[in-house]
Amino acid sequence: MAYKFRSGIDEERFNTLIEINALINSNFTDVKNLLTRILESAQLLTNGEASSLLLVNPENNRLYFEISLGSKGPDVQKFSLNMGEGIAGWVAAHNTSLIVNDVEKDERFFSDISKQIGFKTNSIIAVPMRIKEVCVGVLELINKTDGRNYTEEDRQWLEIFATQAAIAIQNARTYQRVKEQVSLLQDQVTTTKGFHTFIGKSETILEKLALAEKVAKTDSSVLILGESGVGKELFAERIHLAGPRVSGPFIRVNCAALPEHLLESELFGHVKGAFTDATRDRRGRFELADKGTIFLDEIGDVPINLQAKLLRVIQQKVFEKVGSSEPQSVDVRILAATNKDLESAIENGTFRKDLYYRLNVLPLYIPPLRERPEDIPELADFFLKRINQETKKQINGFTSEALDALLTYSWPGNVRELENVIERAVVITDDDYIRPQHLILETAGMKHEDAYVGKNLREAIHTFKKHYIMNVLEKHGWKQTESAKALDIQRTYLSRLIKELDIK
Numbered sequence: 001m002a003y004k005f006r007s008g009i010d011e012e013r014f015n016t017l018i019e020i021n022a023l024i025n026s027n028f029t030d031v032k033n034l035l036t037r038i039l040e041s042a043q044l045l046t047n048g049e050a051s052s053l054l055l056v057n058p059e060n061n062r063l064y065f066e067i068s069l070g071s072k073g074p075d076v077q078k079f080s081l082n083m084g085e086g087i088a089g090w091v092a093a094h095n096t097s098l099i100v101n102d103v104e105k106d107e108r109f110f111s112d113i114s115k116q117i118g119f120k121t122n123s124i125i126a127v128p129m130r131i132k133e134v135c136v137g138v139l140e141l142i143n144k145t146d147g148r149n150y151t152e153e154d155r156q157w158l159e160i161f162a163t164q165a166a167i168a169i170q171n172a173r174t175y176q177r178v179k180e181q182v183s184l185l186q187d188q189v190t191t192t193k194g195f196h197t198f199i200g201k202s203e204t205i206l207e208k209l210a211l212a213e214k215v216a217k218t219d220s221s222v223l224i225l226g227e228s229g230v231g232k233e234l235f236a237e238r239i240h241l242a243g244p245r246v247s248g249p250f251i252r253v254n255c256a257a258l259p260e261h262l263l264e265s266e267l268f269g270h271v272k273g274a275f276t277d278a279t280r281d282r283r284g285r286f287e288l289a290d291k292g293t294i295f296l297d298e299i300g301d302v303p304i305n306l307q308a309k310l311l312r313v314i315q316q317k318v319f320e321k322v323g324s325s326e327p328q329s330v331d332v333r334i335l336a337a338t339n340k341d342l343e344s345a346i347e348n349g350t351f352r353k354d355l356y357y358r359l360n361v362l363p364l365y366i367p368p369l370r371e372r373p374e375d376i377p378e379l380a381d382f383f384l385k386r387i388n389q390e391t392k393k394q395i396n397g398f399t400s401e402a403l404d405a406l407l408t409y410s411w412p413g414n415v416r417e418l419e420n421v422i423e424r425a426v427v428i429t430d431d432d433y434i435r436p437q438h439l440i441l442e443t444a445g446m447k448h449e450d451a452y453v454g455k456n457l458r459e460a461i462h463t464f465k466k467h468y469i470m471n472v473l474e475k476h477g478w479k480q481t482e483s484a485k486a487l488d489i490q491r492t493y494l495s496r497l498i499k500e501l502d503i504k
Contacts, residue, residue: 016045035067038053038164038165042139042161046157048143049144050069050071050076050119051070051139051142053129053165055169056135056136062083063083063085063092065080078499078500080498086110086113087103087124091126091138091140092138095128095133095134097127098127099125099149101123121142123144123150124150125150125155127158127162129165129166137169139165196234197382202373202374204372205375216239216240216242217243219333221358221360221362222239223299223337223360224337224338225339225363226339228413229414229416230367236293236335245292250289250293251292254297256297257298260303265284265322266285267309269281269287271321272323274321282321286313287328292332293332293335294335295337297337298337298339299359300339300340300345307351307352314359317329317330342356368414370411380418381398383423384422384426387426397434398433400503402438406421406439466503469501470503473498
């Protein structure tokens, strides 16, 4: 529906604002698409040839080209600016709009980007995007398509578009905070029920999860293999929750945590008088798991003379309590896990071959964390949010250097070690972000080559370039001109590398 206006009001611009405002107030969750729509409208209604939306990163006080439109848009997005650098940097630093209709005569103009991408810039209009009067970004339009100058009327309309963009950003951040709080509450509910939240998005781990859900439909025994701390128990939980026994109990037993004389009683129970401290009958874990699932963690540590009893309950669903000769039936699914090489244990005579084959009906191998680095950022973020809540802290995240340290560490203790490292970092830091010095990693025995474990040639070269350039930048106080000379490259090329390698 079109609106009627008094003389002098631009109806097309006003209707565009109404449309965008409606989008902002709807359930529009894709903020990047919304910001692109705002920038497209601003460019169209001011006759701009090209445009960019830059966001301020408060962590390093730099501006990054979040969205760039025009013939050279993709090339522009490789660059970033220091606060105060260029027209956009000046606008961000002074939180003030600026019209420059002859950039060659303005000393604030930063010509390197235009020269690098081969784009002739004649005029620029840039306005700040503000949240609570703080500049969070800049809308910048370049060259009017009709060759005319930008005007005060253009500035006024562009400032309105910038306000709408800021509202969209604020809404997105609020939505993200609420989403995180809901996620934490869901995690608390899941934990209260005795299960853990499953975190992982790497292709490898998703394939394993799909396999776990597939084997969950059967009632066969599953042997979960993998190094200590990879999350074998979480996979056992997923199998139980996805299977037909989900309404039954899920009973966990750490076979390595108890001495032999107590483990048998823990598993099968005992009758009163079976031994000195047996003052009453006691139900064992198998009995408690009836109609459900029992998870035998560290199955490789079960003593050899107890393995025969385990084999019998797997084969015949029958056992006797300690001190009793009366057979007792049980209906239970068995999941087992180990970080040991059971085939070697069979050769050494410490593990029964027949028990191994009964457990290993459906083997499931969980890869170590170093082989799935894509999961590290998501896991680190999950642990940070949870520990933030537990410690009543408000740490916003990780610096790129800290995240890089997490990604290049070999993680011999896997996910469990990562959780401990994040918890320790949260406890010791008083900063808003976790930085490399807060991460106390066991690097003494770690070889330099570990940073490249699991990477192909392209990824390894990327890692080397990033570390090498970061070291040079740090050595020269993060001054790009001096660092470029030391690297023997052009400063503009260094700026592009910093953007491409995500160096912050």
